[in-house]
Amino acid sequence: MTQLPVDAAPLPIPDALVNLLERNGRWSSDIKAIGPDxxxxxxxxxxxxxxxxxxxxxxxxxxxxxxxxxxGVLFTTRNIANQFKxxxxxxxxxxTYAVHLxxxxxxxxxxxxxxxxxxALKYVRGIPQDPLPPSLLRWLQPLITLAQRYKAQPPNFDDAVELLVHDNIIAQYNNLLASQALHNQGVQISGPITIHGWLYDLAEGRLSQVISSYVGLEGVQD
Structure with missing residues (x-):
C-alpha cells in the first residue's frame, strides 16, 4: 500500500463535505441549547x-x-433492499448484540x-438496465428468486414493484423470526421481543405496519 510522505499536505475538504461539517456544528449547538448535558x-x-x-x-x-x-433511541443496520439473511x-x-442490549x-x-x-424485478423480466456488478447480483439473489412470482403478472411494472416490496418485507420478517438470536438463550437475556414489518411511503413520508408478532419463551406468538 502506498504511503503518503509525512509532510504531505492534507487534501482540501470538498464544498459538499464542508457543508455537512457546518450543518453538524449547527445541529450540535441546537441540541446543546435544548439539553446542555x-x-x-x-x-x-x-x-x-x-x-x-x-x-x-x-x-x-x-x-x-x-x-x-x-x-440513542434506535440501534440500526441498513443494507440494499433491507435484507435479513x-x-x-x-x-x-x-x-445478537441488540438482544444483548x-x-x-x-x-x-x-x-x-x-x-x-x-x-431484481428488471433482472427477472429482462428489462434493460445497467449490468449488475457481481457483488450486487449476489446480494440480490434471494430477492431475484422472490421476484420470479411477478415475472409476467401484473403487467404494469410499478404495480409489480409495489407487490414485491410488500413480499420482501414479509420474507425478511420471516427470516428474522427464524434467527437463533431471537430464541433460546437470547430471549431469556432480553425478555419477549416484538417483531414488526413496516413500510415507509416515500411520497407521504409516513410509516405503516405490515405485520407483527412477538417472540417469547413460548416461541413465536401472533
Whole structure:
C-alpha cells in the first residue's frame, strides 16, 4: 500500500463535505441549547436503545429523521433492499448484540420505490438496465428468486414493484423470526421481543405496519 510522505499536505475538504461539517456544528449547538448535558450523558452512559431498526440503505429513509428521535433511541443496520439473511454475519451480529442490549422491538422496514426491488424485478423480466456488478447480483439473489412470482403478472411494472416490496418485507420478517438470536438463550437475556414489518411511503413520508408478532419463551406468538 502506498504511503503518503509525512509532510504531505492534507487534501482540501470538498464544498459538499464542508457543508455537512457546518450543518453538524449547527445541529450540535441546537441540541446543546435544548439539553446542555445531552452529549456528555450520552458519552458516559451505556446505550440503552429499545428498538432495533433494520432498513434499506436508501438515503431517503434515514431512520432517526423519519422517526424524529435523538441519538440513542434506535440501534440500526441498513443494507440494499433491507435484507435479513440467516447466513449474513453482519446482520446476525447486529441482532445478537441488540438482544444483548435488551432491545424490546425489532422493526424490519422496507419502502416504496426501492431501487433494489426494482433492479431484481428488471433482472427477472429482462428489462434493460445497467449490468449488475457481481457483488450486487449476489446480494440480490434471494430477492431475484422472490421476484420470479411477478415475472409476467401484473403487467404494469410499478404495480409489480409495489407487490414485491410488500413480499420482501414479509420474507425478511420471516427470516428474522427464524434467527437463533431471537430464541433460546437470547430471549431469556432480553425478555419477549416484538417483531414488526413496516413500510415507509416515500411520497407521504409516513410509516405503516405490515405485520407483527412477538417472540417469547413460548416461541413465536401472533
Amino acid at each position: 445531552f452529549f456528555h450523558n450520552s458519552a458516559n452512559r451505556t446505550q440503552e436503545p429499545k428498538v432495533l431498526w433494520i432498513g434499506c440503505s436508501d438515503s431517503r429513509v434515514p431512520e432517526g429523521v423519519v422517526c424524529d428521535v435523538l441519538p 440467516l447466513n449474513d454475519d453482519s446482520a446476525n451480529s447486529v441482532l 435488551k432491545i424490546e422491538h425489532v422493526v424490519l422496514v422496507g419502502h416504496t420505490k426501492c431501487g433494489g426491488v426494482e433492479a
